Amino acid sequence: MSKKKIISIAQITQDDVEDLAFGCALLGTGGGGSVGGAILEVKSAIKKFGPVTVVQLENVPADGLVMPICGIGAPTISFEMLNNGGEAQLLRQEVERVFNKPVVAIMASEIGGSNGVEPVMWASRLGLPIVDADTMGRAFPEVQMGSFFVRGLPLTPIILVDFQGNSITITPTSGESAESESRAFTIAAGGVALMADYINPAATMIGNVIVGSISNAIEMGRAVRGTHEPMKRLTDLLGAHALITGKISEIERHTHGGFVRGSVTICGTGIDSGRQVSIDIQNENLVAKENGRILASVPDLISMLDTQTGTAIATEEMKYAMRVTAMAWPCDPLWRTERALQTVGPRAFGYDIDYVPIEKSQR
Structure with a gap:
């Protein structure tokens, strides 16, 4: 699994929230939910309940139950259906009832978007530490698209709650039924729910997660804070490739089956004048194309950034005439394995193309 250097972050305070949100938005590749509202929620929770302790799995009791947590549904709907503040407590109660043991820590199922930020709020409210890891190292749209499934860990009960209780x-x-059944509940709940899946003891999780996710997200935010060249700083930090810089000229976006689907077209400006790149969406940015040529695809990360600030733009926030830079960079090595590509590669999303690493496609 991931061998990323873990930055020593002992706790998350109000001062860390915006840096965390910046990194999570970037890692969300357009999905995972907009971080704007999450910033306010997390700061409010920390002010009321206190900072959140960040732990490594090795420092959690081996038999202690860790609860991965995330929102599931269409990000466009989450704008209108806000949480009531009690969902995580209900989720914890149900997890402890089903597993007959206490939850000792929570973990973000995916570090991307608000799903990487809001677990800090839930941790603060519940008085629990949060594990410095996740199962994706980014955001993916479907339940089975996580490291536990790819590593072949046995499926565990999935528990979902909604804002109505x-x-x-x-x-x-199977992984497919995990997705379809969870999605069915989410649609019935109005399009948004809170979910805990792959609930396991800490010892089972060690070696099967993307480590350092929270620390790395915060580091991304710190890296661009105050800089006048955010795009250059991010390119250097991530080993990223700028696919095109220009203006959004067309957006096609709709909600179907519990997902935001569609595409966005960017017309190049400056040195990219005369070029046109389209990006397909299923909550996250999946494939970037130019004149039939694939520039980048899942599982590598593709994010749309505000050209001036370097801030990542969620799919539900994209607007006509926005000045943006589409950027792509390599995914965690886990996602380039054969089993992983069957789960999160282009063909898993219905594309009749083979995955080509961004380092090769952008030579």
Whole structure:
């Protein structure tokens, strides 16, 4: 699994939230939910309940139950259906009832978008530490698209709750059924729910997660804070490639089956004048194309950034005439394995193309 250097972050305070949100938005590749509202929620929770302790899995009791947590649904709907503040407590109660043991820590299922930020709020509210890891190192749109599934860990019960206080426990028979059954509840709940999946003891999780996710997200925010050249700083930090700089000339976006789907077209400006790049969306940015040529694709990360500030733009926030830079960079090595590509590669999303690493496609 990931061998990223872990920056020593002992806790998350109000001062860290905006840096965390910046990095999570970038890693969200357009999905995972907009971080704007999450920033306010997390700061409010920390002010009321206190800072959140950040721990490594090795420092959690081996048999202690860790609860991965994330929002599931269409990001466009989450703008209108705000959480009521009690969902995580209900989720914890249901997890402890089903597993018959206490939750000792939570973890973000995906570090991308608000799904990387809001777990800090839930941790603060619940008085629990948060693990410095996640299962994706980015955001992916479907439940089975995580490291536990790719590593072949046995499926565990999935528990979902909604803002009305409804809950459901699913015992999936496959990764596909984990996705379809969870998505069905989410649609019935109005399009948004809170979910805990792959709930396991800490010892089971060690070696099967993307480590240092929270620390790395915060470091991204710190790296660009105050800089006058955010795009250059991010390119150097991530080993990223700028696909095109220009203006959004067309957006096609709709909500279907619990996802935001569509595409966005960018017309180049400056040195990219005369070029036109389109990016396909399923919550996250999936494939970038130019005149039929694939510039970048999942599982590598593709993010749309504000050209002036370097701030990542969520798919639900893209607007006509925005000045943007589409940037792509390498995914965690886990996602380039054969089993992982079957789960999160272009063909997993219906494309009749093979995955080509961004380092090769941009030579």
